Amino acid sequence: xxxxxxxxxxxxxxxxxxxxxxxxxxxxxxxxxxxxxxxxxxxxxxxxxxxxxxxxxxxxxxxxxxxxxxxxxxxxxxxxxxxxxxxxxxxxxxxxxxxxxxxxxxxxxxxxxxxxxxxxxxxxxxxxxxxxxxxxxxxxxxxxxxxxxxxxxxxxxxxxxxxxxxxxxxxxxxxxxxxxxxxxxxxxxxxxxxxxxxxxxxxxxxxxxxxxxxxxxxxxxxxxxxxxxxxxxxxxxxxxxxxxxxxxxxxxxxxxxxxxxxxxxxxxxxxxxxxxxxxxxxxxxxxxxxxxxxxxxxxxxxxxxxxxxxxxxxxxxxxxxxxxxxxxxxxxxxxxxxxxxxxxxxxxxxxxxxxxxxxxxxxxxxxxxxxxxxxxxxxxxxxxxxxxxxxxxxxxxxxxxxxxxxxxxxxxxxxxxxxxxxxxxxxxxxxxxxxxxxxxxxxxxxxxxxxxxxxxxxxxxxxxxxxxxxxxxxxxxxxxxxxxxxxxxxxxxxxxxxxxxxxxxxxxxxxxxxxxxxxxxxx
Numbered sequence: 001x002x003x004x005x006x007x008x009x010x011x012x013x014x015x016x017x018x019x020x021x022x023x024x025x026x027x028x029x030x031x032x033x034x035x036x037x038x039x040x041x042x043x044x045x046x047x048x049x050x051x052x053x054x055x056x057x058x059x060x061x062x063x064x065x066x067x068x069x070x071x072x073x074x075x076x077x078x079x080x081x082x083x084x085x086x087x088x089x090x091x092x093x094x095x096x097x098x099x100x101x102x103x104x105x106x107x108x109x110x111x112x113x114x115x116x117x118x119x120x121x122x123x124x125x126x127x128x129x130x131x132x133x134x135x136x137x138x139x140x141x142x143x144x145x146x147x148x149x150x151x152x153x154x155x156x157x158x159x160x161x162x163x164x165x166x167x168x169x170x171x172x173x174x175x176x177x178x179x180x181x182x183x184x185x186x187x188x189x190x191x192x193x194x195x196x197x198x199x200x201x202x203x204x205x206x207x208x209x210x211x212x213x214x215x216x217x218x219x220x221x222x223x224x225x226x227x228x229x230x231x232x233x234x235x236x237x238x239x240x241x242x243x244x245x246x247x248x249x250x251x252x253x254x255x256x257x258x259x260x261x262x263x264x265x266x267x268x269x270x271x272x273x274x275x276x277x278x279x280x281x282x283x284x285x286x287x288x289x290x291x292x293x294x295x296x297x298x299x300x301x302x303x304x305x306x307x308x309x310x311x312x313x314x315x316x317x318x319x320x321x322x323x324x325x326x327x328x329x330x331x332x333x334x335x336x337x338x339x340x341x342x343x344x345x346x347x348x349x350x351x352x353x354x355x356x357x358x359x360x361x362x363x364x365x366x367x368x369x370x371x372x373x374x375x376x377x378x379x380x381x382x383x384x385x386x387x388x389x390x391x392x393x394x395x396x397x398x399x400x401x402x403x404x405x406x407x408x409x410x411x412x413x414x415x416x417x418x419x420x421x422x423x424x425x426x427x428x429x430x431x432x433x434x435x436x437x438x439x440x441x442x443x444x445x446x447x448x449x450x451x452x453x454x455x456x457x458x459x460x461x462x463x464x465x466x467x468x469x470x471x472x473x474x475x476x477x478x479x480x481x482x483x484x485x486x487x488x489x490x491x492x493x494x495x496x497x498x499x500x501x502x503x504x505x506x507x508x509x510x511x512x513x514x515x516x517x518x519x520x521x522x523x
Contacts, residue, residue, distance in 0.1 A: 025050045026064050027459065029422065032072035034412050035388045036079065037397040045077055047418035052461040054418050072422050075456065078392055079410050080114025080419030081372045082399040085263055085287060085340030088118055089137050093362045095350045098441045102475050104343065104368055105142035107439040109465045109473060111369035112421035112455040115144040115409055115481065116343075117399070119175060122152055127161040131169050141478025142471075143460045144419070146403065148173040148206060152183075154190035159197055166201045170482030172404055174198055175263065178245045179210035179237075179314065192252060199258035202485035204402065206261040209245035209270060210237055210315055219359055230308040231300040233358040234316040239323065242315045243269025250277040250284055257498040259283040259490045261402065264342050266292045266315040268326040275335045283490065285337045285402060288327045290367045293339065294378055295446065296320035309351035310446045312358070313342060313365045331394060332385050338398040339375060341367030345442040365446050369438055371395065373452035376423065377430060381453065404487035418462035424454040439471065 029045040034057060044060040046067070047053070063069070089100040099107065108116060120134035127149055138145055149165050151158060151174050165171045176194055177184040186194065191207075198205040218236035222228075227235065246262055250273055253260035265271055265286045274286035291311075297318055299311040311317055318324065330336040344364030354361020372395055379386045386394065392410075400410025408417050433452055435445035458466035465473045 026055070026067040027462070027464065028060055028063060028067050028069040029072045029077055030060070030069050032075045032077040032422065034077045035392055036412055037389055037393045037410075040389060045412060045420070047420075047459060047462045049462040052418055052463075054412060054414055054416050057412060057414055070422075070457065072456075074424075074426065076388065076423045076425055077412060077420055078112075078388075078423060079396040079400075079412050080421055080458065080460065081108075081112050081395045082409060083108065083113050083116040083341050083343065083368060083371060084338060084399040084403065085289070085342050086116045086118050086368065087342070087344035087364065090119070090121070090344060092344065092364070093360055094353060095346050095362045097344050097364065098347050098350065099343070099345050099368070100441075101138050101140040101145070101478070102142060103439065103441040105478060106471045106473070107369035109143055109458045109460060109471060110439045110455065112372040112423065112458055113143075113368060114419035114421070114458060114460045114465070115146070115405075116368070117146045117148055117173075117403060119150055120147045120171075121150045125153065125157070127151070127158060127165050131165060131171070135480065138478070138480055140475040141480075142473040142475060143465065143478040144481050145478060146405070146481040146483050147171045148175050150175045150177070150184070151194050152177060152186065154186060154193050159193075162197055162201060162203075166203050166485050170484060172202070172483040172485045172487065173204040173206055173261070175206040175208065177208045177212075178249065179208055179212040179215050181212040181216045185212040188248075188252065191249070192256060195253055195256040195258045199256060202491055204261050204487070204490055205253065205258055206263050207245075207249040208264070208314075209242060209249050209262055211241040211245045214241040214244070223357075223359070228357050230305070230312050230354075230358055230361060233312050233361065234297055234300050236358070237314065237316060239267035239269045239318060242267045243273055246270040247273040247276070250274070250282060253284070254280065254282050257494075257501075259494070260285070262286045264289050264292070264315060264340065265327065265336060266323065267318045268323045270315075271323075271326050271330050271336060275330065278335055283494065286335065287338055287340050288331060288336050289340050289342050290371045290375060291317055291342070291365050291446065293324060293327050293331070294320070294374060294450070296324070299446075305355060306348040306351065306444060309348075309354065309361055310444050311365060312351075312354075312361050312363055313344075314363045328379065328383075328385055331379075332390070337394075338402075339371065339394045341371050343368040345440060347441070347443045366440055366442050367447070369440060370433055370445075370447045370450070370452065372421070372423075373455055374433065374447055374450050376425075376453040377451045381425070381427060382451075401489040402487060403483045404485075404490075405481060405483060409481075418459055420459050421455055421466075422457040424456055429454040
């Protein structure tokens with residue numbers, strides 16, 4: 001028989017895949033196992049490419065003409081991943097992240113993620129200018145995206161603009177930096193003002209929790225000791241500074257009464273602060289990252305500068321056998337809520353800007369493409385720490401609920417958005433992470449050699465986005481997703497809860513005292 005050349009075989013495979021993507025109005029995933037946070041069941045899934053919605057979940061016998069059917073027997077069909085923490089095309093420390101809304105989205109789709117929430121930064125001190133700049137970046141979107149807005153100072157203009165950002169631009173979360181002194185950091189007074197404003201608007205406050213004064217002190221201490229290499233970054237901002245700031249942010253939010261979301265929890269100390277907050281009954285949600293759950297700080301001590309620098313992020317990666325194990329255990333027990341990436345990638349040339357001084361080494365690590373397949377291989381398959389349903393919660397549904405896009409997103413159900421992926425859970429299908437094969441613009445992959453599960457197919461907006469190892473989207477296919485305020489998971493009952501807590505903590509109010517005096521006089 002005739003043997004096709006590799007080039008011709010590739011051409012035919014790509015042609016067949018493109019034809020599949022263009023076929024019909026409907027796609028039928030036949031014979032798979034649908035996994036949502038609340039259930040696992042055998043079911044077909046019919047989606048409409050025209051409406052971008054799931055049409056039916058269950059046995060599909062009446063198949064519309066022109067439907068393209070994919071046999072997904074023995075495969076798992078899950079809600080498209082939602083990465084709640086990314087930084088695409090972000091200007092930072094004199095560089096600009098090399099993944100934009102084109103390359104970053106293609107990487108995400110190849111890994112089963114169909115939506116992300118990116119951090120928009122103020123421009124010229126204006127939140128609205130920052131929003132406009134980030135919407136411009138989003139014109140290259142290959143999948144759906146939303147924003148968090150960073151607050152890096154405090155004044156009346158920012159307070160006014162926050163109202164517009166929430167009620168007109170439909171962004172329901174704001175991030176406050178407790179680190180990066182002299183650049184992004186806010187002090188406690190500003191943090192309290194910001195928390196109150198966020199509460200009034202029905203939004204969700206987020207914090208990057210590190211003690212900024214302590215970090216600045218630690219950095220100077222390392223420089224004075226002649227320590228300039230990547231590992232000096234870790235030494236300058238130890239876990240105690242993350243733990244202190246996390247605890248402080250949680251207690252200040254308790255004082256104000258606002259819900260709080262702690263991004264990139266990397267250490268046992270910070271995780272314990274989250275545990276204490278939840279034990280107090282506070283509305284606090286805490287986010288570990290793929291790197292924090294799977295990597296070890298020793299990578300920053302590598303003799304290979306590029307490899308060491310690739311692992312520099314803030315807060316730093318900690319000890320996998322200590323901090324990492326606590327993060328895993330707390331993710332299982334829901335002290336930690338959902339897994340993000342903090343995807344902010346700078347190539348080896350950009351990272352070399354910090355070759356002589358870790359303080360100007362651009363912080364950031366990859367993960368958009370790796371989050372779902374690596375997390376499945378490690379926490380579901382190898383260790384059994386997460387069930388498939390818990391996996392869906394950690395990678396999709398919890399983010400959808402927190403940022404008020406559930407059940408539109410984060411759920412495979414009739415009427416939900418047709419954003420989903422097909423994963424092959426069989427270990428014989430697993431692969432290794434290779435920078436040579438990833439879809440990020442990054443020239444190195446911090447997860448090189450990690451085992452990853454096989455994401456066979458990703459459907460975004462009812463259309464094939466990733467299939468047969470090919471990206472099928474184009475720039476402009478994605479859409480901006482509005483996130484409305486007062487998410488039910490975050491705000492339902494909060495006014496009553498805060499009122500009751502205030503009465504419990506301060507029972508001797510004027511009204512209460514007068515009532516007691518009246519009751520006593522009537523005896």
